Amino acid sequence: MRAYQQQAEIVRSEKLSDDIYRFTVNMADIAAGSKPGQFVMVRVAEGLDPLLRRPFSIHQVAKGGLVQILFKVVGRGTRALAGMQPGQQLDMLGPLGRGFAHDRPGQHYLVGGGIGIAPLLFLAKRMLKTVEPSAIRVLLGAATGTELDVLGEDFASLGIDVQLATEDGSLGEEGLVTELMASLPPGEGTVYACGPYPMLRVVAGISRKKGWECQVSLETMMACGLAACLGCAVLRRDMNGYVHACKDGPVFNADEVAWL
Amino acid sequence: MAIEQPDMRVSIGPLHLQNPVMTASGTFGYGEEYGSLVNLHRLGAIIVKGISLRPRQGNPPPRIAETAAGMLNAIGLENVGLERFLAEKIPFLEGIETPLIVNILGDSVDDYQELAARLDGEEKVAALEVNISCPNVRHGGVAFGTDPEMAHAVTKAVRDHFSRPVIVKLSPNVTDITVIARAVEEAGADALSLINTVLGMAIDIEAEKPKLANVFGGLSGPAIKPIGLRMVWQAAESVSLPIIGIGGITTPEDAIEYLLAGACAIQVGTANFINPGATEEIIRGIGKHLTARGIDSVQELTGRARRR
Structure with missing residues (x-):
């Protein structure tokens, strides 16, 4: 799977409720390769604080290379992101991770x-x-x-x-x-x-x-999204070791992981 | 008139690199993870995630927490172990011309010795970086990095069983870094790399408990750069070994500061997480700086601030 790092222009910002936002961004390469359940890592500030990218699952992909993310303001990172306006560029990394397998009967x-x-x-x-x-x-x-x-x-x-x-x-x-x-x-x-x-x-x-x-x-803390930091560990079902949300997930079969 | 490109080559003892920019262990996986985002052939060297003799599961989550211009991690040295590293990870790296440096870690001097001997037989491995400084494991690890006698013993064991360059990575979690630096030099290391992460912690005030399951973790990122820079300066004063600077390097300017303090090369760590393109940007930025100042070779930067 190929990941891209792209500067993506915010073309639309919708405020769906007091603290829920939906951004539409233009990032053709990421849009073209995305599958449902995959995510992007977004740099929420230009400076060094907040430092880490934030993971967001891909909400929608539209023709013309558009991708939407949906997010709720829950902390410093999402607050900074919510303040960004159409016309501004977002540093995006993706598509990342394993999505849903939806070729099932019934x-x-x-x-x-x-x-x-x-x-x-x-x-x-x-x-x-x-x-x-x-x-x-x-x-x-x-x-x-x-x-x-x-x-x-x-x-x-x-x-x-x-x-x-x-x-x-x-x-x-x-x-x-x-x-x-x-x-x-x-x-x-x-x-x-x-x-x-x-x-x-x-x-x-x-x-x-x-x-x-x-x-x-599954949502976890993660720094890179690329299976390098190994921060997004999730305990295996057999309690013997960890899988990682960024690479083995974020979509898991419920039987793969331990429910604590 | 042709514009002369500055000479970016550096030598770290017997190790020759096309430029001074490497990836810090634990921030670049086994190289392959960044294959579609970074031109791996352009890097000075690739240092892979620390390898132990046997696989390690690592610590329970939460393993990371963000802090002001930095992050804490307590991954616990999770890695695939030597056998799987040789079988599954080396083949990809063999296709990359960039020198491969393997970071090794163990619970005992014997562990380090066996790793050194086994990796000596792998031609692709250009050098070893001996991790005596991880703060996140209870046995070995930091104990070796804070005790000069243990640091000497580990270094010597690796030195005696590995025929190519040996780099020893030092911990900042000591009162006097020069004591450890000298012990490692005396034991026959070819170079030092510093600093590893700085021991720290963070507390969740809602849950009223530590943010990391391990309680303590290693602080990295821009927040620790002044500490790393100071320690590189001190180490450069006390030993004659080449020094590889690490700690919060995010921009070309950060890298240049480390070179001026006395480092002959640098490693980019946490910046790989926030900007996968960081290493290539830093290589280009150092080149531009040299051109702008009319400096022929990057080697001329090393220790320049010390001579003023």
Whole structure:
């Protein structure tokens, strides 16, 4: 797999809620080689502080070499990034990592929590090239409705069945996305999930019970994204050694990793 | 009139490089990881992730934390071990003309000796860098780097079993770096490289616990450059061995500072993470600096600030 380091112009910045942003950037080489579930490493400041790049999963790829990232302001890096404007250049590195394997038979369940929804739109669009919309179901959860409304519509506009859950009940069902998942009917299926670790642990457990293959996209601290720093260690299922989110993931089969 | 390109070649004792810019161990994988982002043939040397006799799993996560203009790591020397290194990693590196320097680490003098003997048989290995200074493992590692007698013993064991250049990488986590530097020189090292990471820590104030599972980690990045520079200066004063400067080098200017302090070559570390193109940019930048100042050879920079 070939990675590129590119200066990419921000062509559009959307503020989807108080602290969620969507950037559209122009980076043809990265766009052309990307697969759903892969990520980019973004330099969020020109100076030396914050120092490290930040990993973002690829949210969407569009014609003309455009790539979107979706992010929530959670710290210094994302705050710096949110302040950047269209016309400015971003130093991007990618596409990196192993994405989703979506050539599976049966029903496809895309399960996203919070900002973990990001890679699922790209996945849904890529899936629709080979499967009918009726074979895909999307379950999204967030703390409150403003984090979900725009994204929910993006999926719905593809003709896919979308179910929403919010912790405060302001949109969709009141509760967690895992509760929506637990009420799904049995049958042949594959789960593609991204979100906070506690959510993914529950998703993995439900999938096992229902006999579904489960692929999870894990978020870890990482410095390089290139398997050089080895900072993004994830404990193996057999508790004997580590896999690395940047190279072996970020998408793992839920059976590959230990759920602590 | 033809513009003369400055001579970028350097010699580190018996080791001859096309330019003074190398990759620091642990920040460049086994070379292949950067193959699509860096022209590996342009580098002065490639120093690979530290190798031990047997594979090491490394420390539990979290292993890294960002700090002001720097980062902490406690990877715990995770590596594939000597056998897999020879079988899986060397073949790629054999296709790269750039000299390969293998960083080695062990729990005992015997470990270092065996690694040296085994790698002596590998023609592609141009030199060894002996890691006596990693702060993140409990046995060996830093114990060798902070005790002059142990540093001497490890260096001598490697020296006696490896026929090509031996570089010893020093820890900054000592009161007086010149004591260790002299012990290593006396044991027969061909060159010194310094500094390794500076022991530090960070605390998560929400969770009220250390950010690293290992509690302590090695600080690297721009934040440590003044420390590295000072120690290179001190080491250059106390030994006559060639010195390879390491610590926070991110720009050509940083590299030039180290050369002026007394280093004859430098290693780029954490900067590889934030800018994979850093090594090539630094090579070009040093060349431009020499041209702009009318200096014929990069070797003339070494120690120049000491003579003022």
